[in-house]
Amino acid sequence: MGVGNLLARRRQSAILAEIRTIGSVRVAELSARYRVSEMTIRRDLAALARQGLVEKVHGGALLSGSGTGAGRAVEPGFEAKSSWAPAAKEEIARAAAALAVPGSAVALSAGTTTRALARHLAGVPRLTVVTNSVRVAEALEEEAGRRPEGDGATVVLTGGVRTPSDALVGPIAELALHELHVDLLFTGCHGIDPSAGLTTPNLAEAETNRALVGCAGRVVAVADHSKWGVVSLSSFVSLSGVDTLVTDADLAEPARRAARDHVRRLIVADADPARGG
Template sequence: MLAAERRGRVLTAVVSRGAVRVTDLAAELGVSEMTIRRDLDQLEAEGELNKVHGGAVRADGEVTGRGLEPPSSLKATREPAAKRAIAAEALRLVEDGMTVAIGAGTTTLELARLLRGRDISVVTNSVSIFELLTDPADDRLDPSLVQLTGGQRTPSDALVGPIANAALERYRTDRAFVGTHGIDPEAGFTTPNLGEAETNRKLLGTARSAVVLADHTKYDEIGAHLFADFDRIDRLVTDSGLPDEHRETLADVILITTAESTPQ
């Protein structure tokens, strides 16, 4: 593939998706990450896009903090087998009769799918999770057991801001499940979105026990905004794609449960 053709495909991906990652483009185009970075440098110099940490956004796109926050629809296509495996493992941590808080995200959405019809109460700041658990077409569901916060909607399908935060201050839950943009041994659990970080902290504050659900690609990513140090989280549920050396590093600071995932 000629460089001009490859850059054209890179630009098409950025324009159509709004945001892309270097790692994803390298895999899709069958080239090295360094090649993609050089392409992004050239396209940025030509004013076609804006580079951000880990990828790029459209030239007219808004970058919120450090790192890249793709739309929820794009994130849902990444590591689907790992996310399902993580959700199945996290399901073991939910007992009938519990009240659980579930943050917005594509991995937490997979957990919510497995919780349909369970005898539990749910508090969430995700419109997608709320709709899934209150679907009027499913007669197993009791909508009165699911509470949705208000707030402003983010690209991650999270409701955040003062209204969401005020609502969460009134809840007390047994266990909270949240996703994360990044996991770093020193930086902790982070997100590029300030509002999402603040609301995640409030959601975690409702619970006696807190669990982060994150696939292996989140390791060594750092967003601009911290929402939890390792001592605030009781357990990290990740997948078997996390290399042993990274798992050993994290095991020094947090309890890890590993879900065996097989790509499909």
């Protein structure tokens, strides 16, 4: 990735953090602050709008859904979420996989980041993976097919009702999880906020995620920078209930400081060792 693209990503991350703090921004003010042209700022806002993070308005942008209060209960489909920040999710997955110990039992919640993580976990010997995600189970099965017979992870898939994000939720999933105990839970989320904690727009998924948290010795949240400051309908674990947060290098410094005030450990994944973090 070129220097120009890196600077644009960092500027967009900072702009997004500002919008989430104050609700809106103006093109002219951003142009003066970052000492770039108004056309450059419009391209930044357009990039954020394509990801569904902001709404462009005349002369600036608003937080997505802020005009009506909508969006907190809207659950995007799995394929739509897969197109958001794929490079960051891959960096996070690689870093998070290093936390899994051979021979241990881990749980993975549903999500596009946890699906990416599943591929990396397939290389950890003698792992048992509990998941309520059809996509995670499929990824583990695909990876097992590329390895010597018997070398794949043991997968425990809960039953339940399937959501738009391909999570299995409801009483059946929760009953299964209440009988299990894992060393480590890797959980994704729709949003992460110092006050609200980890949130999801789906009430049933939030309840099942609480059961996942309850069966885990430690909780690892995997969330890219675009999730910071987003508050969805239902909280399922406080930020202080998270042992480790694994995020990407585009998380703004104020957000990093806030995260460190709550979680026990912050890991900033970075594909390029030359970059700071």
